[in-house]
Ligand SMILES: Nc1ncnc2c1ncn2[C@@H]1O[C@H](COP(=O)(O)OP(=O)(O)OP(=O)(O)O)[C@@H](O)[C@H]1O
């Protein structure tokens with residue numbers, strides 16, 4: 074029997090989240106919003122403002138600028154922040170929902186500080202001596218009489234080839250374990266740092282590109298030149314990565330020190346002193362040109378949930394030269410600042426509000442809701458008739474965009490059971506099955522909140 078492989082698709086579940094359809098901000102070269110692009114529909118002014126924020130981040134000149142997205146619920150504030158992050162690509166992005174700062178174990182300022190440092194990246198450039206090439210042969214030598222497995226490999230011989238040369242390396246068994254971990258096989262392009270013996274798999278040699286369509290691998294060209302050479306290696310880390318790496322206790326490999334490590338892990342924390350030390354080293358790296366700052370984006374959603382202490386922390390942190398660009402979002406109007414009885418717009422103290430650029434998001438028209446729902450139906454892979462979409466869009470205007478979006482998948486389930494496309498009839502049925510917020514409130518009001 075011959076297995077058919079060409080047309081088999083993996084049935085690994087594809088999870089779709091609320092913002093899967095958002096790819097980028099959908100702007101043209103001049104920064105104007107294209108009415109419908111990258112998953113976004115309408116909300117043009119806000120998208121253009123976020124485009125300017127993206128530019129600020131790319132230019133790296135302005136530290137600590139902050140933007141507040143303000144508008145009613147369901148108008149795309151979270152979507153805009155994610156769109157901005159996806160627009161920026163390889164800058165660090167840290168996402169905090171304000172309620173996360175209230176933890177019984179960790180101080181509020183600690184949570185905020187951690188997220189700040191997750192949004193500050195470094196590109197560390199180092200010139201290292203490496204052996205780089207396509208793997209031609211891997212030959213492991215086991216310890217005599219030991220059980221099989223990567224750990225029992227004593228030495229390993231690897232033959233690497235570039236377009237020009239070929240070289241056989243005789244290496245220690247620990248290198249073999251790294252090869253196993255990264256699943257390195259013949260035909261992969263790798264490099265091995267000559268000082269540390271660190272192995273990095275770069276991808277599959279591009280001459281195998283037509284080999285298999287099932288492979289979801291990165292293809293890279295076979296390097297030119299000699300196998301042994303100097304290579305500029307760029308590493309992306311955030312300050313938070315450095316904090317964590319340097320806070321972990323280091324010990325030996327014997328059993329006692331490993332057990333000690335378990336005891337210590339809970340106790341070691343990232344102290345202010347450690348952070349200052351790290352900052353000093355980082356500053357020196359930057360001055361020497363070894364590292365380059367890669368300021369990213371910190372997104373604080375539902376920021377009206379922060380309290381006065383958090384706001385005063387933010388005030389100070391935003392003025393530091395290392396501060397990332399911060400994007401805040403809130404759907405509240407004038408409300409009390411948490412922890413005080415002062416009323417202020419969006420629940421943010423006026424001194425902080427004064428430092429923010431405020432971007433307003435507006436509600437949607439029926440035709441915009443129609444288009445958004447259409448995009449969602451696509452990513453959720455639910456087929457709807459034109460009439461069904463129109464009906465859903467109407468429901469969206471009467472209730473909310475989110476409610477209408479949630480009905481899509483429910484309709485999909487019903488239609489699948491009946492093996493038909495979603496039509497108006499099905500939309501109507503599902504509409505009657507689930508209450509929207511207004512109806513739910515109405516029911517509660519008429520039943521004295523169920524307290525009978
Ligand atoms: N202009 C748009 N184009 C495409 N999809 C949108 C647009 N605006 C909102 N959405 C989608 O609608 C849903 C609701 O939007 P989102 O969660 O961003 O609202 P929000 O403003 O953050 O609301 P809240 O204040 O309740 O947090 C999301 O799934 C979002 O991806």
Ligand SMILES: [Mg+2]
Nearest residue numbers: 150151374402
């Ligand atoms: Mg939101």
